Amino acid sequence: MNKTVIRMLLVLTSVGVISGGALSGVYKAAFPRIERHRLEELKRAIFVVLPDAKNYKTLEKNELKVYQGIDETGNPVGIAFEAKGNGFQGKISMMVGIDNQFEKLTGMLVLDQIETPGLGAKIAKDKFQSQFKGLSISPEITYVKNKKPEKPNEIQAITAATISSKAVVKILNRQIKEITETFKLN
């Protein structure tokens, strides 16, 4: 009996140690690559929503993180930030760019979403995303259904995916407000 217990302990311990060691080795080897992919993706997203930016620097204030875009001569061209919130089926996360005056959006890119394929997932298509370029954010973004937007702060919701479109607008409005309040003064 005692012998089995000791054997169980020995086998489980050595299996744990060996696989733990192997994993830490693999992690060390893979981490730089994973991190590089993450940063590349972030950079790509920032430059999409801030088309004039050639470089960026990270600003942090009150636990909010934004990326300030900089052009060739070192002048700020606006800030980009990540907006996250609930969509129709799960979390939607987007990269959003605002101009220096906090008046207009310079772009929006959906980073992650699990909305219904073919319906809500169209929020990640260019046709929907491009509506946010140059969109006025005062007093806030609104949406219209089944007709062309008339005011500068309106977008057209996707047919048969109003909830997803509404969720995008709601997330943007909330986070834009937060970002504006925190960063506009400086």
Add this chain to the structure above:
Amino acid sequence: MAEDTNRSLYYEFVKGLWEENPIFRMLLGMCPTLAVTNSAVNGLAMGLATTFVLTCSSVMVSLVRKIVPSQVRLATFIVIIATFVTIADYFLKAFFPPISKQLGPYVPLIVVNCVILGRAEAFSSKNPISLSVADASGIGIGFTLALVSLGIVREILGNGSIFNISIFGEWFEPWIVMLLPAGAFITLGIMIGIINAFTIKKTGKGVCFGCSIGYKLQEKLVTAESMYLTPEELEAAKAKPEKKEKKKKEG
């Protein structure tokens, strides 16, 4: 299980492709099957990741099979499987980030894929390494083929493309339902049905236990039960429900 003399590397490999295909025959590992087969590429990536984990863990399990006490064998197998799953996850994240993003949580979930623990418990913990590798890679490739074929059907109908290459023109209206969970159930059900019908026709053996669907062979109705049960057992099974019915009528 067949006697040792009948078993060969070739047999152990080939049986996983068709005869004991984990998806179409054993109906194991349904969670990734239904969840990630919305495109052929996803099915292929998932299948290959599973094959990698299955083969590597089978080697390890077979290697340690004589020193692991039976009381802790499941814990040991799971640790071994989880290690290879994590390696596969890091590999996909480092070299194929878009695929890793598409598969999302289903790569870490390979740990609980019952095909893998099933093979470890049923096969590699009892067999030498060479046979275990043959068995695991056969089952793994069978799994991959099944996932890819499901993915191809769903992608053609749901997106009008194969491996992200569009095959229909603009006129094609995608069947969105095929990309949703319902499409997975419909496709899988129809494919299993077709494969069962094909097998019955070819070998004269059905696999559908419990249902009374059968076929006529020399004027006799053959069902799944009638092939696996002796005539006496069959009579007993038939007699029981009748008795119950009679009692109900009397009451």
